[in-house]
Ligand SMILES: [Ca+2]
């Protein structure tokens with residue numbers, strides 16, 4: 001989980017992610033992460049985002065447009081480690097700030113894509 005004021009309104013958001021969920025056939029690595037939006041009344045709205053087997057959650061303004069972007073590095077997916085997809089959600093100016101209409105998938109493989117995102121070239 002990460003706590004950050006993504007939309008810079010003075011109220012912190014809670015960003016939750018999960019590595020996998022359980023199913024009768026075993027673990028499912030295509031998961032859902034969520035943002036609970038902070039407000040004066042508390043956490044009153046949630047944005048759900050499709051993600052994969054999260055290793056961590058990173059935030060930063062990757063495209064330098066002044067809005068926070070979210071990076072969800074993955075090491076697996078339902079297709080296996082070699083098909084793992086790390087996902088970037090770019091922050092937009094409308095509500096919800098994050099959606100699948102402005103997303104970038106990095107499908108270079110789980111360990112490799114995670115290493116790329118954290119700057120480790122030894123993988
Ligand atoms: Ca906020």
Ligand SMILES: [Ca+2]
Nearest residue numbers: 061063065067
């Ligand atoms: Ca941005």
